[in-house]
Amino acid sequence: MPMTSSPIRRGRSLLALAALAAVTLTAGCGSGTSTVRGPSVLERDAAAITALGVTGVQARVITPDGRNLTATSGVADLNTRRPVSPDGHFRIASVTKAFTATVILQLVGEGRLGLDDPVERHLPGTVSGSGNDGRTITIRHLLQHTSGIHDDFPDYTSAKDFQQHRYDTYTAKQIVARAMRHQPDFKPPGKQWIYSNTGYTLLGLIIQRVTGHPWHEEVRNRIVRPLNLQHTTWPGTSPKLPQPHAQTYQRFKPSEPITDVTDQVSLVNNGEAGLVSTTADLTTFFHALLTGRLLPPAQLAQMKTTVPIGKQFEPLMPGARDGLGIFSHPLTCGGTYWGHEGGDSGWITATGTTPDGRTVAVSLSGVQAATPQDVLRISQAENTLVNNALCPN
Template structure:
């Protein structure tokens, strides 16, 4: 088995896989992890880092590719990356904790907490509940700024927006469907949830996340960056592949909505968080069960997540060996991360890729599928 060594002894890196100093050979888990990381790199992904934690606490770590195309530096096995939409699970956990404490209920309407915010063009906050925001069944249309070309990235990377501005962009559109009648991923719904956390507690959502999750779990590699465009060291640089001859370093940029998207983490911390959540350390059994009540996702996302379903800030995906695992991937600014944990929180895996293939739907799907295969292999030893 591949185990972490004492810090004073360091670690031996063999073919991109961290092998514990007391272990003469890779375990089967570590071998497969290394092979799967190399398969992702072979797609043209500049850098890959992955970590599996087994039920006995054993860590297997693999890296592949380079952290910097200009220098060919190796990918750090403990490098920071942007958490992106994985932070939605942090937000959802805090909302469910507040519900358990009686500060709010999941059946509260948005209007109850944010009067006159969700309105216009058929939007009606009196008909949308917090549960629907959490589960992406609110019907609120997404209209977040973004970049599809290198020029747009360079023009927009330091732009900042207030939550009110981003919500107003969504309210300029009619709803995608009546609340509760369908499913469509909505980042705007989680912007509203962060605002509701602040209204219910008197503190920003990131402070509640730090106090309720990051500090108790000792997630020393998980940080809220606010409007800082840079990441702490060490980290692999992030790249966006827009097409042949257009591979752009997109490492530096300000998160669109800091309360939700301005988190960085490590593969160890992300594993620790999901193990704690599914292991019942953050929510009582009834609240965790509520989080795990799922509905089918939309057809376009089902292509990316075959058989996938969505609960309250938590996705369920099938395992090839039977059963299912729980996760919430994230993608932002070149960093694409997939994760997974078994239902009892005993076995987990995280893979972070420091390049996004964004040129064609086929390449996007190939990257997603290769990373999902790594997670499946890690959870089906």
């Protein structure tokens, strides 16, 4: 799910920490790095996020001339107080959708799919019941969240519930079957925009039907290996993150203590979420995607054809529009950037790339939010970091 609907779906209490910002900034080209002394905008913006109660922040910027800047703030572990690693792994949640959409558009470019193909053509009988009709919903609708398909995802309600079910898994077909018990959020398809994780679960199934391989294998073969994304993986049913990584935390109820939710199996990782990555790999991916290395010009143009997002998202994503697997956002310095957001299990991730190739990725760990106002403040602080990183002084 996007960070904007609920950045931490399984727990919503702001972490009551006096977050002193332990901030570092490094800069380098290639494999070498060197310390940059003195204040920077990236440092300041990372510290502003931890000051809101977020446990840790790591941010990375690739500049048009190839420099690689990183900043960290806060701590990676509340017990040991060890610093955040700029190379830490994290669950990227809905940022996975940009990878899934890229594979779909590659298949369109190869003539194996059409954006206006009805879902029924590739998954006969799957989208049906309760007023859902796969004959009227297209692949484009799924990609752009205009299908109207309702989300019915399992969730954790308490720390006890988390401990009991942290290793549960659900297949894509089970998730789709849950959604089909509900009326569509709107009809006809294409009339409105409502974010639908189930739509991307269906896209994962379509990739498997067309290619004969699971969606994550196609992501690996078409994106991860060609770009040498050595730290982007699909963990499957493993509850562990590769090292290094920060711990992440949630408070499921105001009356409960903070729970370490780092080790868990992603409840749903079927095309809508599930990948693990790093800021280095995400900046490489989005830079390659938006500069035309992964898609033919016609398919990249389709990806960047947008519609307005729902009004309920506007306060958190002001001015954003939705393409096919990526969002456009206005910049305060003029122009737009493209990227995707993601959030779940205490993590929030945001990415962005400008036309000149400047790219940013930021990961927040240990995010707690008790009220919609808390969510808004954290989201606005993250938006500020991304905007300032892409609008250099």
